[in-house]
Amino acid sequence: MPKFFVAASNIFGGVAYIEGKDAEHLRVLRLRRGEKLIVCDGEGNDYECRLTAVGPGSAEAEVVRVIPSRSEPDVSAQVYAAFPKGDKAETIVQKSVELGASRIVFFRSERCVSRPDAAAIVKKLERWNKISEEAAKQCGRASIPEVGIELSFESMLAHASQTQLGLFFWEEERQRSLKKTLEAAGDGIVSASIVTGPEGGFEKREAEAAERAGLIPVTLGGRILRCETAPLCALTALMYHTNNLE
Amino acid sequence: MPKFFVAASNIFGGVAYIEGKDAEHLRVLRLRRGEKLIVCDGEGNDYECRLTAVGPGSAEAEVVRVIPSRSEPDVSAQVYAAFPKGDKAETIVQKSVELGASRIVFFRSERCVSRPDAAAIVKKLERWNKISEEAAKQCGRASIPEVGIELSFESMLAHASQTQLGLFFWEEERQRSLKKTLEAAGDGIVSASIVTGPEGGFEKREAEAAERAGLIPVTLGGRILRCETAPLCALTALMYHTNNLE
Numbered sequence: 001m002p003k004f005f006v007a008a009s010n011i012f013g014g015v016a017y018i019e020g021k022d023a024e025h026l027r028v029l030r031l032r033r034g035e036k037l038i039v040c041d042g043e044g045n046d047y048e049c050r051l052t053a054v055g056p057g058s059a060e061a062e063v064v065r066v067i068p069s070r071s072e073p074d075v076s077a078q079v080y081a082a083f084p085k086g087d088k089a090e091t092i093v094q095k096s097v098e099l100g101a102s103r104i105v106f107f108r109s110e111r112c113v114s115r116p117d118a119a120a121i122v123k124k125l126e127r128w129n130k131i132s133e134e135a136a137k138q139c140g141r142a143s144i145p146e147v148g149i150e151l152s153f154e155s156m157l158a159h160a161s162q163t164q165l166g167l168f169f170w171e172e173e174r175q176r177s178l179k180k181t182l183e184a185a186g187d188g189i190v191s192a193s194i195v196t197g198p199e200g201g202f203e204k205r206e207a208e209a210a211e212r213a214g215l216i217p218v219t220l221g222g223r224i225l226r227c228e229t230a231p232l233c234a235l236t237a238l239m240y241h242t243n244n245l246e
Numbered sequence: 247m248p249k250f251f252v253a254a255s256n257i258f259g260g261v262a263y264i265e266g267k268d269a270e271h272l273r274v275l276r277l278r279r280g281e282k283l284i285v286c287d288g289e290g291n292d293y294e295c296r297l298t299a300v301g302p303g304s305a306e307a308e309v310v311r312v313i314p315s316r317s318e319p320d321v322s323a324q325v326y327a328a329f330p331k332g333d334k335a336e337t338i339v340q341k342s343v344e345l346g347a348s349r350i351v352f353f354r355s356e357r358c359v360s361r362p363d364a365a366a367i368v369k370k371l372e373r374w375n376k377i378s379e380e381a382a383k384q385c386g387r388a389s390i391p392e393v394g395i396e397l398s399f400e401s402m403l404a405h406a407s408q409t410q411l412g413l414f415f416w417e418e419e420r421q422r423s424l425k426k427t428l429e430a431a432g433d434g435i436v437s438a439s440i441v442t443g444p445e446g447g448f449e450k451r452e453a454e455a456a457e458r459a460g461l462i463p464v465t466l467g468g469r470i471l472r473c474e475t476a477p478l479c480a481l482t483a484l485m486y487h488t489n490n491l492e
Binding site for chain 1: 315316317340341344345384385387423426465467468469470472478479483486487489490491
């Protein structure tokens with residue numbers, strides 16, 4: 001069934017009101033009255049609906065039943081990635097959404113080669129959030145992960161340390177693996193932050209600051225992963241560990 | 247320490263002989279006699295060496311000690327991916343090498359949009375193997391995974407079923423998760439094939455043929471992963487499960 005995102009405030013009294021470009025898309029798909037579709041409220045709820053009215057700029061669909069979403073993980077995974085070069089940020093956003101991240105945040109770190117100014121960041125944020133929305137629709141997520149930025153390394157640490165597990169991936173960490181760390185956390189991990197560095201890795205003093213802020217320095221093993229591969233690898237492992245790849 | 251790949255036959259009598267573009271690269275890095283470097287024989291062995299002679303087209307390095315490679319996983323993971331569109335095959339090759347695949351093979355499946363002819367495939371194979379070599383060097387692998395193709399879906403199945411675990415990722419499989427399948431296989435998984443489909447997924451009859459050939463239909467969960475994301479997700483989970491991300 002085709003899937004549409006609608007603001008939660010547009011679903012009430014057993015009816016979903018579809019407007020704007022989504023209503024347009026519905027016409028492109030040539031959906032007619034009586035046909036079924038899935039409406040997501042972007043907050044984790046999926047509704048099976050039946051079209052009751054199709055107009056030029058709006059449509060109405062009766063809610064048939066609420067569908068338990070198979071696509072939303074039960075762990076809130078926040079990806080904090082240092083600004084990478086080129087279009088790698090887009091890769092990180094798209095794949096993180098597919099793999100189940102609840103939020104993606106970029107931040108500046110000492111060895112970042114990419115240092116976008118404020119105007120460039122505003123433009124990039126717009127584009128990254130659009131990529132997140134497209135990826136969420138494509139992979140069937142029931143919510144659209146927000147893409148944001150942190151203005152400083154310190155504010156990133158302050159936020160990343162607020163989740164149950166703050167995982168700071170550092171290539172100079174040799175002992176503490178992700179698996180040992182997740183196993184030590186026990187069952188029922190509800191939230192985790194995945195913090196990964198830029199092309200050149202983190203500075204030692206950044207790793208020390210992360211540890212002081214309560215994050216755990218973690219290794220992903222002996223292969224040196226690219227800066228866009230590391231967050232996806234860590235996120236996949238977290239989803240696998242918490243039974244969110246099934 | 248800088249890392250160089252040398253054919254195993256070029257390491258004998260306690261000396262590594264570095265030739266061609268690697269010797270050139272050594273000069274670009276301005277390495278001098280007495281400096282240390284890592285030489286890999288591409289077969290899983292790393293050697294710490296000391297440069298003893300640097301000439302215009304060749305160099306010699308004395309083997310100081312054999313280094314146990316941290317980068318080679320103890321599970322042989324073969325990635326079989328249906329030909330994807332555009333440059334997604336390059337992404338699959340590069341990331342699979344980083345994540346520890348031992349071999350990457352592309353094959354044609356019914357819903358493949360990409361249908362390169364023989365001449366195009368020869369050219370692509372050359373490029374993909376170059377990407378594999380570069381990725382292996384960049385991430386510190388001790389061997390260079392080969393990239394190949396299968397001439398038919400049937401020959402792919404025949405080869406993929408020769409590993410201990412043949413995992414056929416199919417979006418219509420709802421019950422059998424990767425985690426349950428790996429857990430059921432017990433400790434000490436030595437080899438696995440990861441078979442993933444093209445943009446439109448596999449046909450039902452392809453999944454049936456895979457099952458007849460001894461492969462196990464497996465789901466990666468409720469989110470529909472892109473055709474380049476699925477193999478990387480499955481490979482990461484396999485490496486995590488078998489303690490090869492530490």
